Amino acid sequence: FFFLMIRRPPRSTLSSSSAASDVYKRQSQSPRQSNKNISDPTPRQPTKVKKPSELPEWLEAALEKLDGSNQLDTRLSGCDTILDFLLEHQDVEFRTAQPSMSRAIQRKVFKLMDAKEPAVLAKLGTIALNVTSKQENICSVCKLLFRLSKDEANDTVVGEPSLLRTVLGLSEGHELSYECLIFIGGVFKNAALSGTNRRRLINLGLIQKLGRLLAAVQKGYKQQPADSLGQLLVQITGCLRNMCAGDALADAQQQFVEFNLFHYLAWVLERFSRHEELVLNIVRALHKLTLNASCRQSLAQAPMMVGQLLHTLVPHANNIPIVVRVGFVLGNLTASEVSSRTELAAGGGVDLLVGLLEQYNQRDLELCSSPSPSPSEDNPEATAARTKQLSESADVLTKLVRLLANLAIDPKVGPTVSCHPNMKALISILDRRFISSSEELVLNTVSAVTNLSFYEDSCNVLMQHREVLLDRIKPLLLHPNDEAVVESVRALGNLSREQEARDLMCQLQIDQVLVMLLDHANSEVLYSVCGVLTNIAADPRHKNALAKMDGVSRMIKLIGRSCSSEIPLAVIACRALFNFCLENAGEEVCMSKAETGALHELLAQVLETEEQSTHPQWDELTEVAFKLLEHLEAEEEESQETQEAD
Numbered sequence: 214f215f216f217l218m219i220r221r222p223p224r225s226t227l228s229s230s231s232a233a234s235d236v237y238k239r240q241s242q243s244p245r246q247s248n249k250n251i252s253d254p255t256p257r258q259p260t261k262v263k264k265p266s267e268l269p270e271w272l273e274a275a276l277e278k279l280d281g282s283n284q285l286d287t288r289l290s291g292c293d294t295i296l297d298f299l300l301e302h303q304d305v306e307f308r309t310a311q312p313s314m315s316r317a318i319q320r321k322v323f324k325l326m327d328a329k330e331p332a333v334l335a336k337l338g339t340i341a342l343n344v345t346s347k348q349e350n351i352c353s354v355c356k357l358l359f360r361l362s363k364d365e366a367n368d369t370v371v372g373e374p375s376l377l378r379t380v381l382g383l384s385e386g387h388e389l390s391y392e393c394l395i396f397i398g399g400v401f402k403n404a405a406l407s408g409t410n411r412r413r414l415i416n417l418g419l420i421q422k423l424g425r426l427l428a429a430v431q432k433g434y435k436q437q438p439a440d441s442l443g444q445l446l447v448q449i450t451g452c453l454r455n456m457c458a459g460d461a462l463a464d465a466q467q468q469f470v471e472f473n474l475f476h477y478l479a480w481v482l483e484r485f486s487r488h489e490e491l492v493l494n495i496v497r498a499l500h501k502l503t504l505n506a507s508c509r510q511s512l513a514q515a516p517m518m519v520g521q522l523l524h525t526l527v528p529h530a531n532n533i534p535i536v537v538r539v540g541f542v543l544g545n546l547t548a549s550e551v552s553s554r555t556e557l558a559a560g561g562g563v564d565l566l567v568g569l570l571e572q573y574n575q576r577d578l579e580l581c582s583s584p585s586p587s588p589s590e591d592n593p594e595a596t597a598a599r600t601k602q603l604s605e606s607a608d609v610l611t612k613l614v615r616l617l618a619n620l621a622i623d624p625k626v627g628p629t630v631s632c633h634p635n636m637k638a639l640i641s642i643l644d645r646r647f648i649s650s651s652e653e654l655v656l657n658t659v660s661a662v663t664n665l666s667f668y669e670d671s672c673n674v675l676m677q678h679r680e681v682l683l684d685r686i687k688p689l690l691l692h693p694n695d696e697a698v699v700e701s702v703r704a705l706g707n708l709s710r711e712q713e714a715r716d717l718m719c720q721l722q723i724d725q726v727l728v729m730l731l732d733h734a735n736s737e738v739l740y741s742v743c744g745v746l747t748n749i750a751a752d753p754r755h756k757n758a759l760a761k762m763d764g765v766s767r768m769i770k771l772i773g774r775s776c777s778s779e780i781p782l783a784v785i786a787c788r789a790l791f792n793f794c795l796e797n798a799g800e801e802v803c804m805s806k807a808e809t810g811a812l813h814e815l816l817a818q819v820l821e822t823e824e825q826s827t828h829p830q831w832d833e834l835t836e837v838a839f840k841l842l843e844h845l846e847a848e849e850e851e852s853q854e855t856q857e858a859d
Contacts, residue, residue, distance in 0.1 A: 292333065292340060342379050359397075406455055419452070473511075493538075519556045548619050566620070574641055577645075607651045615661070659689065663704040715752050728762045736779055809849070
């Protein structure tokens with residue numbers, strides 16, 4: 214870079230003001246030269262008279278220290294002296310109150326802008342911005358600072374509070390060009406990559422000022438060239454993205470909500486939905502921000518924000534980084550903000566998202582089917598590239614599946630999703646992806662199956678392929694990952710409501726696996742298992758499933774363990790036993806005398822206990838326990854009467 218004024222002849226000023234230049238020239242003229250003694254015939258050489266300096270001694274000394282011939286510490290000391298003075302007088306218009314000092318500082322500083330040391334340049338730039346008002350000078354200094362900020366080694370000098378505060382205050386006193394604002398935005402964007410600088414910028418109120426800048430751009434953007442506008446918005450959004458990192462994230466989340474940044478970002482997405490870098494900056498920021506509940510609520514309330522995020526997927530459908538982040542952001546929103554589900558569906562979200570799921574499912578199918586690099590080939594780069602592709606493919610599928618699973622929670626949207634023909638992609642994913650290598654994808658896919666199988670519709674695509682689906686879920690039931698077991702059993706809970714699904718479950722011996730899981734240590738697993746066994750035990754054709762593998766004994770022990778600490782689990786376990794006892798179909802499904810006695814004693818203890826009477830489900834437990842005990846006593850009386858009759 215260069216400053217136009219640096220290479221001027223020595224007598225001209227480096228100030229941006231033409232008036233200052235004139236003053237400097239006038240000062241170089243000696244008063245004696247205008248008062249010649251006309252009667253003196255002897256020509257005399259003009260005598261140079263040194264005009265007394267108008268500068269205070271401390272400033273003259275500080276300016277002398279700036280000379281390049283001095284040691285670095287001396288030059289920095291001179292800069293600090295001048296900076297301290299300027300910062301003390303920020304509340305007054307220094308250039309008007311002290312014109313001679315301002316001009317002297319300008320002349321000296323701009324002559325030294327070819328210094329090589331970043332620390333000196335950063336301080337000289339800060340001084341220059343405090344004493345100049347000309348747009349050209351301000352822009353040149355900001356360009357210099359931007360170039361300094363691009364080198365990570367300069368994070369400390371660029372992050373000086375005086376520099377950041379000075380650059381941040383520029384927009385308050387000047388009508389700056391977009392070119393200058395672009396450099397300013399670049400300085401902050403690069404500075405925010407440092408954790409220390411990021412915290413400093415948060416405290417200086419950068420996010421609020423960027424919000425104001427976006428508001429100003431929104432009002433006057435039509436008068437600016439499209440290229441300049443795009444570049445400026447890239448710098449602003451890049452800075453906002455970098456501010457949402459590290460230990461500054463919590464404060465950034467709060468300030469995004471407080472200063473209504475989501476409203477302005479929605480406008481940017483609307484105007485520049487095809488601008489890849491802009492969209493990526495925004496969704497990277499939202500990727501972090503939507504981890505916060507307040508941010509999700511504020512974002513969902515921003516006019517058109519949810520719709521704009523959805524529609525960015527159209528021009529960027531093949532851009533995996535954008536699709537992944539938009540999917541993650543919308544997944545976070547739809548997990549907690551009910552209105553976002555209906556808004557996405559109303560905007561054509563179901564067809565768009567399912568279409569993307571099918572598109573990336575086909576890509577993943579081709580990728581998984583393609584031959585891997587041969588182990589004999591010494592080609593680690595090819596192996597690494599394939600591993601990366603598989604990981605990226607799994608990531609984008611995970612985000613899309615999760616988002617569709619969340620949409621399916623809405624009772625009005627869910628049936629539409631469950632009946633979409635391309636939702637059979639979920640079964641395709643479970644066919645080739647395994648939890649050992651694609652854990653997050655498999656877990657989200659099974660969770661989606663759970664949500665979609667809730668809808669009992671003849672057009673439900675998953676229910677039409679229930680046999681294949683059950684066969685894919687079965688191996689997950691005994692997986693060491695508790696979350697995998699929970700999600701799998703929950704899916705079985707919905708599927709087991711249908712007769713055909715129960716028949717297939719018993720045919721595949723899934724019922725026996727469920728009985729084994731009654732010994733599981735995870736209460737979520739146990740609750741879901743009891744729910745499925747409750748459905749199976751209510752089916753006369755499969756009631757004997759609970760009698761196999763000591764199922765009844767295991768269930769009685771489970772009630773004993775849970776009735777004092779986990780009331781909901783005890784309730785669902787009692788219901789399963791009640792269904793098992795009700796309308797017994799024959800000797801093979803009856804409880805043994807030992808099991809009947811143990812259950813009778815346990816239920817009697819439950820009904821006598823008052824310790825848990827304050828629990829909201831305690832009455833429910835006592836009710837089902839009473840009915841079950843009543844049934845056992847009736848069965849015992851009937852058995853005695855039969856024996857007496859014999």
